[in-house]
Amino acid sequence: MKKILFLVSSFLTFLVAHSQEKLSLSYYLPQHVSYNSEIPTPESFFSWQVGEWHVSHDQLVSYLREVDRISDRMTLEIYARSYEGRPSILLTVTGSSNRTNLDKIKSDHLKLSDASQSSSLDVSKMPVVVWIGASVHGNEPSGSNAMLLLTYYLAAAQGPSIDSLLNETVILVDPAFNPDGLQRFSHWANTNKSKTLMTDPSSREFNETWPGGRFNHYWFDLNRDWLYVQHPESKGRATKFQEWKPNILTDHHEMGANSTFFFQPGVQSRVHPLTPKINQELTQKIGTFHAKALDKLGSLYFTEENYDDFYYGKGSTYPDVQGCIGILFEQASSRGHAQETVNGVLSFPFTIRNQFTTMQSTLTAARSLRIDLLNFQRDFYRGVANESKAASGYIFGNQYDKARNYEMLRVLLQQKVEVYPLKNNISAEGKTFTSETSYFIPANQPQYRLVKAMFEKRTTFEDSLFYDISAFSLPLAFNMPYAEAKTASVGEKLTTISFPEGKVVGDKNIYGYVFAWDNYYAPRTVNELLKKGYQIRVATKPFTSVIEGKTQTFDYGTILIPVGLQSQSQEAILADMQAFAKRDGLDITGISTGLTPTGIDFGSSNFAAVTDPKAMLLVGIGVTATDAGEVWHLLDQRYNMPPAIVDLSYSNRVDFEKYNTIILSGGNYNGLTGNALSNLKRWVQNGGTLVAMSEAIPWAVSNGLANVKLKKIPSDSTGNKPYVFLDEYSRAQEIVGSIFQIRLDRSHPLAFGYKEETIPVFKDNTVFMEKAKNPYATPGQYTANPLLSGYISKQNLKQFSNAGSILVNSSGNGKVILFDDNPNFRAFWFGTNKLFMNALFFGRIINNTATVRTEE
Known part of the structure; x- marks a missing residue:
């Protein structure tokens, strides 16, 4: 039997290999039309047929540029550059009569989203706008490879059918949502391809090394970044989306090899309530x-x-709350060039053909339903205008952190949300909003539904299963004070914003400089001052000081630069303070004496020395790539302090003593064994700070690095249930992403920089920690009723009440800091980044008696 199976497999491999050699464009393209010979086919350009090799991003761009150079139907533009410098490009394709009138077409089309102007439009004379995009996950490449065919077809096809299509549509072709990921995966697939195709799923071709090509440069899933736009590709794409407001946007993906092909609609009970039924x-x-x-x-x-x-x-889904139809396509993935599956051998050309076919069917549908789609968009925004009349807007602003205000404003303006600065101070819902640091978002605006989606807190759902997160409240993510309000006295609408510049103020005869740790970018300043050799202290207790005749209060975490301890001249110190204040939005205060009216004096031991964080991030097989990427991105992009990124497979050859902080970001670390694990334990005992987050905590506990009692997830043991419900029940116990409230001990070094005693945190795992018996070792604890937004089963909710969220252990002279949530989630959770940064900067100053001891 095994011999027969082997022969069948070998024969299928032979067929796949030789069918690819004979592959021609006729396998993909419609044959009822003629093609312009002046437009180069992909095969004539590359010397290989589409599907024979995986197109790299640079090859894809070079072909599209050549077609754009020759064709009079399209215009190519670069809308962003990836972290690795690759262009995100958009081809605008339409008929000649439309191209000469494109600015007016775009202007009229945007009026569909303005209820005050849309009534005058005759949609029967307007083209429909279709955005076709692919491969936001770089190792789901059939969509981007199909773009070679789509570009050729749109440029070269001739005849009444294509002319009619181009006259009635404006087609926006986005060939590769994720340039860096596509480049990484194409190299892998092509490098590991055999001349005679190997179809065994165990073969190296189908099993990428960690972290794989799915992600961008920093290992982020770009398909989760459309709304909060933290990465360059997403920022540029959102700008173009808002510039065009398309009627359809397609998103071509891949899924497991043993599946088939999916197109939306999806599960109807899991459609967001703000998406209209139509x-x-x-x-x-x-x-x-x-x-x-x-x-x-x-x-x-x-x-x-x-x-x-x-x-x-x-x-x-992003288009669905903006009068557009978003459509997901999922093609079973060959992951290489041909792979054995339960449905037979799945070839790469077959996957490309399905994607290209549905790109074509999308355009056919758009043309056929053109007036329906245009009317839908107009009616959507008319409905928004009616809904918003009775709705409240939002006031928001943080008077202590202008940098975080700026980052939230940037997201809102990126999505064309109308925002106004306050003219006067306002009190609402028990909060005070100052005119200098607060803003108003009126309900009466076209983006009202998008704003509502971004600000709402939702805890009831029709369904208990979610493909992605169930909560994504923007103000909670930013830990931003906000309140609902019908109206407010405001200034001119914001169209652009500038990063807030800080300044140096205070006395002239300088004994020392101080600044609050509240500012989001304060860690960047401290890190770079430490790199320059500055002696820096942090206040572990509050104090007051008289500055220019006025008494000011300084909170936990205030940073002190004592001038007398520095090797630099006073002039050089002042220049550095001015430069960093301006760049990072800090207000730095000069103080003329170390004697304080109340609280600790500048020479007190309660001003603890701050040392340079020397961080290692452990990565590799088992580690959750996105969690690790969030740490890398945060430290590198925002704070200019990239960690040493060490693979688990190399960890037994690394000198841990070079680092004072090691980060376990999430996932399992089973690759850390033998000498490497012994070295890690010894390193902690010698004074190192180990930071373990989410799923890394159970691993740390089981390997003797942390002394924490974990709560068990309740099992379903009540009576008999139909087998068909097995998957639904188990998935309903998952926490795919919800928002909870924790109570902080503001005096604890891990909570420095926070004014609030309770803050929102994001959790996407089922790791639950008991609070520590030591009353000082749980600086973050879930409140009695912690759910703020999102779905959680009743069984799991019981695990949260008064449980530990942040715990501190010690082993020997070292610390183990445990976060059971994710303080750096998807780069848009600005509100808890400071907790993580506190672990890096201040973990070493935590008193060992305020920890739970781990047996040595």
């Missing part, structure tokens, strides 16, 4: 065109299963 009805109508096209190919497919439209930060 959106899903139109999605279903468009789906009939995909079904018809795939039926002709004989391709298997499914719909209304597995995937959903809840989190508005995904490419297929």
Whole structure:
């Protein structure tokens, strides 16, 4: 039997290999049209046929540029540059009559989203706008490879059918949502390809090394960044989306090799309530065109299963709250060039053909439903205008951290949300908002539904399963004070914003400089001062000081630079203070004496020495790449202090003593064994600070690095249940992403820089810690009723009440700091980044008696 299976497998491999050699464009392209010979085919440009190799990003761009140079149907523009410098490009394709009038077409199209102007538009004379994009996950490449065919087809096809399509549509072709990931994966797949294709799923070609090509440079999933736009590709894409407001946006993905093909709509019980029903009805109508096209190919497919439209930060859902139809496509992935599956050998060309076919069916549907789609967009914004009349807007602002205000404003303005600065101080919902640091978002604006989605706190749901996170409140993510308000006295609408510049103030005869740790970018200043050799202290207790005749209060975590301890001249110190204050938005105060009216004096031992964080980030097989990437991105991009990134497989050859902080970001660290594990334990005992987060905590506990009691997740043992509910029940116990409230001990070094005693945290795991018996060792604890937003089962919610969120252990002279949530989630959780940075800067000053001891 084994011999027969081997022969069958070998024969299939032979067929796949030789069918690829004979592959021609006729396998992909419609044959009822003629093609312009002046437009180069992909094969003539590359000397290989589409699907024979995985196109790299640079090859893809070079082909599109050549077609753009020759064709009079398209215009290529670069809308962003990735972290690795690769261009994100957009091709605008339409008929010649539209191209000469494109600015007016765009202007009129935008009026559809303005209820005060849209009534005058005759939609029967307007083209529909379709955005086709692919491969936001770099190792899901069939979409980007299909873009070679789509570009050629749109440029070269001739005849009445293509002319009519181009006259009635404006097509925006976004060939690679993730340039860096696509480049990384194409190199892997091509490097590991055999001349005679190997289809065994165990082969190296189908099993990338960690972290794989799915992610961008910093290992982020760019398909979760559409709403809060923290990365350059997303920022540029959001700008173009708001510039065009397309009617359809497609998002071409891949899934497991043993699946088939999916197109939306998804699971109807998991559509976000702010998405109108007609959106899903139109999605279903468009789906009939995909079904018809795939039926002709004989391709298997499914719909209304597995995937959903809840989190508005995904490419297929982000459009749905903005009068557009977002459509997700998922193609079973060959992951290489041909792979054995339960459905037979899945070839790369087959996956490309399905993607190209549904790109075509999308355009056919858009043309057929053109007036329906244009009317839907107009009606959507008319509905928004009516809803917003009775709705409240939002006031927000943090008087202690202008930098965090700036970062939140940047997100809002990126999404074309109308924001106004306050003219007067306002009190609302028990909070005070100052005119210098607060803003108003009126409900009466086109983006009202998007704003509501970004600000709402939702805890009730029709369904208990989610494809992605169930909570994504912007002000909670930023730990931003906010309140609802109908109206407010405001200034001129913000159109642009500048980063807030800080300044040096205070006395002239300088004994020392101080600044608050509240500012988001204070760690960047401290890090660079330490790199320059400055002696720095942090206040572990509050104090007051008289400055220019006025008494000022300084809180826990105030940074002190004593002039007398520095080797630099007073002039050089002042120049540094002025430069860092301006760059990082800090207000730095000069003080003329170390004697304080109340609280600790400058020579007190309660001003602890701050030392340079020398951090190692352990990564590799088992580690959650996105969690590790969040740490890398935060430290490198925002604080100019990149960690040493060490793979677990190399850890037994690393001198741990070079570092004072080691970070376990999430996942399991089973690759850390033998000498490496012994060295890590010895390093902690010798004074190192180990930071372990989320799923890394159980690993640390089981390996004797942390002394924490973990709560057990309740099991389902009540009676008999239908087998069909097994998956639903188990998935309903997951915490895919919800927001909870913790209580902070503001006097604890891990809470320095926080004014609030309670703050929101994000959790996407089921690690629950008991609070420590030592009353000083749990600086962060969940409140009695901690759920702020998102879904959690009743069984799991019981685990949270008064449980530990942040715990501190010690072993020998070292510390182990445990976060059971994710303080750096997806780069947009600005509100808890300071907790993580405090662990790096101040973990070493925590008193060992305020910890839970781990047995040595």
